[in-house]
Amino acid sequence: MAAMRHSTIDLTMNVYTDPALLDVAGAVEALPSFTAKAARTTDHAF
Numbered sequence: 001m002a003a004m005r006h007s008t009i010d011l012t013m014n015v016y017t018d019p020a021l022l023d024v025a026g027a028v029e030a031l032p033s034f035t036a037k038a039a040r041t042t043d044h045a046f
Helices: 009-016 024-030 036-041
Strands: none
């Protein structure tokens, strides 16, 4: 919004964002695992 110098977020979202083009499933799959098993195997050196 600021980079485009839009006065409202609605202008940015309604004109420049097409929800059909957003890869939500791909973004979720790219997240690291946060399961309990993954937490136990992580080395926490503090």
